[in-house]
Amino acid sequence: MSILSSFVWSVADTLRGPYSDAEYGSVILPFTVLRRLECVMAPHRETMAEIVAAHEGEQQRRTHLKIRTRSADSAGLSFWTTSDYTLKKALQDPDNLAANLIDYVGGFSANLDVFKSFDFENIIRTLDARDRLAQVARHFEQIDLSPDAVSNADMGDLFENLIYRFAESANDGAGQFYTPRDVVRLLVDLVYDEDTDALRERGTVRSIYDPTVGTGGMLTVAEEHLHDLNPDASTALYGQEINPRTYAICKADLLIKGQDPANVRQGDTLVVDKFEDRRFDYVLSNPPFGTDWKAIESDVKKEHVRGGQGRFAPGLPAVGDAAMLFLLHVASKLRDVDENGRGGKAGIVLNGSPLFNGGAGSGPSEIRGHMLESDLVEAIVALPNEMFYNTGIATYLWILSNAKSEDRKGKVQLIDATGLGSKLRKSVGSKRVGISDESREAIVRAFAGTQNEDGKSAVPVKVFSNRDFAYWTVTVERPLQLRFQCTPETISTVTEHKKLGPIDGLGVALDAFGDAVYLNREKFNKALGKHLGDRGLTLTPAQRKTLLQTIGVHDDTADYCRVASGKSKDDIEPDPALRDTENVPFGWGGHPKTHEALNETVQAYFDAEVKPHVDDAWIDWDKTKTGYEIPFTRHFYSYDPPRPIEEIDTDLERVVGEIMELLREVES
Template sequence: MNQQALSAFIWSVADLLRGDYKQADYGKVILPFTVLRRLDCVLEPTKQAVLDEFKAKAAAGINAEPFLLRKSGQTFYNTSRLDMGVLIGDQDNIASNLHFYIQGFSADVRDIFERFEFAAQVDRLAKAKLLYQVTEKFARIDLHPDKVSNYQMGLAFEELIRKFSELSNETAGEHFTPREVIRLMVNLLFVEDDAVLSKPGVVRTIYDPTAGTGGMLSISDEYLADHNDQARLVMHGQELNPESYAICKADMLIKGQDVSNIVFGNTLSDDGHPEKKFDYMLSNPPFGVEWKKVEKEIRAEHEQRGFNGRFGPGLPRVSDGSLLFLLHLVSKMRPSVDGGSRFGIVLNGSPLFTGGAGSGESEIRRYVLENDLVEAIIALPTDMFYNTGISTYVWVLSNRKPDHRKGKVQLIDASAFWRKMRKSLGSKRKEMGEADIASVTKLFGGFTEAQIATVHDPDGKEVRREIVADGEKPPVAPEGGKVKLAPLSRIFANEAFGYRTITVERPQRDSKGKILLGIKGKAKGKPQADSSLRDTENVPLGEEVDAYFVREVLPHARDAWIDHEKTKVGYEIPFNRQFYVFEPPRPLVEIDADLKKVTRRILKMIGELSA
């Protein structure tokens, strides 16, 4: 079954609900029924074998669970004689039978339907006399993985959540990430480890603290399976939204994962995987969402546990908690002596530069840069996400950098690597194609500086683009055309993003202009500072403070001095500044000539009108 047919079927169910349900509530029915039918189809081939085993073990008084799991061939089972095909054969008892069928599942599956609040929806559908029709419609479609792949199923769930979120004015982007962004992140995560991951029987762990519907975990698993079908990725995650959690857990069940590794709850206030460390991690935390609801718990951990907890380096402002997720992932890194970790996280532009020296944001940046954890930051195109058109960045962090990356950070401006979508989805108007993803992955993997060469014809129209690696020659411009070069990949030392904020003081003076001196304590005999004249300067870490002061301050204020006790170290990553290319304005002669042409044309048109 193709994706379009699957989506069309699922949406046809909405026609049954129209009138009895608000549009925003369609998902409360369609999502759990889709999951139920998926699980029903997966268990169908082993249904009878499980029932026979259950009967035999019950008669012998033996705990049947391990035997039933083996018979089902899955990490879940159902001991009811019912399935969806049988359910629609008894229209009069459909509600009670459906409740009985759900109770026949193993505990992890029952938890999924509790998160969906499925029992309440069954009763509501029965009251509206719609339950049989909806059940019958789903019973007629085959959602077995042989017919509908996990990838297709994931896309279908994401489309449903996006549409239902739009109808209810919720934020769809909080629940899942566009698939091409995940593919890029997965490539960046694994590209340097291809040799290790290709070994037979290799086992690695991966974690997503904002798991959504499990897209990041699933695509990571698909990547590894494509490259080494003997490798195994053990998945872990946590999710706050009940419906997304239920879908993620169902997906992990079908994949044969241990679903106890998928935890429900708020990652920041209630870590579902305390003390655990992971080989790889991925996350797309919500952009610009405040953490006021869990402020008490987070501040308590910061103040009481310090660097023994997750938030030792500092706390960002309450209005944006995205850097808290970055710190959470840092705390989950496996020690470098045990093999280390690498993770990718999607952040908006704010964490790059918000907050001056000494602020929580700056201290977090300082911690990850001074500890040499940042491998690369990649700027994505705008309009890539379903709920926002703002600039976004993928940060790649690792505590096992290869030697050639140590002490350095790579910045890649991939904002031009996109193609326009045929149809916009919410705020998403652009997507990265396979070639775009491959180009960015190559730039990261190659760890080299590069430029993007844009070739224009004589009319100024863009003809093509080429990536020019360091040391390569740019393309030759066509006759009458030109080639524009712009930085694409740049490499910096960690300390290039650090600075010292110095406080520059100037003396108080009396009405006659005489400098006022202190009369007691440490200030005795020294000029008193005038707070109204106080100023600050940011001095790059690589520069001597005194030399900077003599060159930049004293020529303009001969009586100034530095209050060294107030000096603070800060870090910021002015990403856009590193890729800015100054284009000089056209010569005035050309501008004058164009203005004269336009003026003559306007005068001619006026003359024709008055004739």
């Protein structure tokens, strides 16, 4: 594949000069698509011409062509061209090459509108004007892209490799549209694992959807794997893609496979779900990492508040990262559970932030809560770093299901596959590590709960209850205790204060008040009020409050400050500076892992962990929030004790000795 991709891309040498590096892909991609279509149509051109001549309607032509071209290896063609041209024939008339190619492309059936997304007619005219059209056409005419030479899976690899090269040459997020095949195969294996027996049944029909479909690589791998399990299985592939070039490639690729071209639609999935009325057996997605949704903020927020029924109703993440919006979308597209207990399954590639970002009550925490409380998260797999072409950060596969088996209900499986990466002989972008077939099988066995002969899993696995990731954030208050004294320093602070300084005569009045110490705010306030009144100074309630806040300083020996009408302990005023929070896990101290156990669990935690250290603290129950976090790394952390001090001393003495020996050599 690397050799083929390099050969296809080598036409860039012809383009160098009239075209910049960033423009190469805009020429190479549509010509690659055209050549692939041409090679696929080649054995059927006579049949195609007969059907076009015999039938006028698009639907009639499509139906008859599909029937006539169907074979054991192909679902049949559902597109055609009314033009007699091929690249070879067009090149035979060099004086009219541009017109011939435009006629060729314009003759394709209406369902093959992908060349409009490439603006191919304009590309042809520009190549002709820059005297490069014949060379480029001749280059592609020599490449064999027939299905016998290049399988659908390999063609998908080629398209994505070219997309990668294009993005890299344009310095435009290289690898953004390219999901490595080892990752895709692992994701597909995990999603299919529990359904393997059902997929082998006769008459199997499955729908597969990718909301960030790119060039369709995930759909291709998923379809081929399903056909490996059951050659007679029928698949319906669906996808939505925002980028016009990758959308065009995907649509052409699915057309070649005999899929319905209407099942691939262009548009931003987060703005408009082009398959709003459909749910699917399988959903696969690798959304772009770290992209913000500021440009579509109003659309997303409208759906968030849409009567609680929108995709994003459970919560909104920070505007700087759309990952959890894609997670919600994927979850919303799982088919409903039928009378046989079969529902939908999904696999989505995410970075680490959806596991833990946002505290209790935040949008991300609420989204995690929705996923866990709805029992949608089946497993999360940590991948090795440096697995992707455009990033080396930690990545995770989330496996979702709305119809878990009995032994998985209420549970989440965490699988640490970070140690199973294999170094590549040659890195591609940021990708320096891959997952071998052996490692992939080991991960799938760990997911399935299959052990080795020694009774252990080859991959670290831990299983948790959904509510093991739930906690309450509790606000702990301590009393406000203030000491008041009108010292020269405090008076200076008052006179320099933005709001108090302009009050005429206040500084002089405070200076005359004296420097007596008050440990009770009410007594100080009463004495100060009388003192200021005697001097004709009247402060508003807001000014009086600001003055007390400016003069008062914390003192553990001072009386508790109380609210105006309070006499009981419940009316003690809290000190904002001493306010703290505690995270109390569901089930702490053996209490039930339920929302109803809030009061007893938190009170028991407070009495055991807080009260012994700060006797005058209390809980502000009105500020209690429920949060959800999946601290993946913490659960698999392995402590490595430091080396013994004797061993460190020995190494130091050795190094010092080597340094002294070098110094003696220098001195001599």
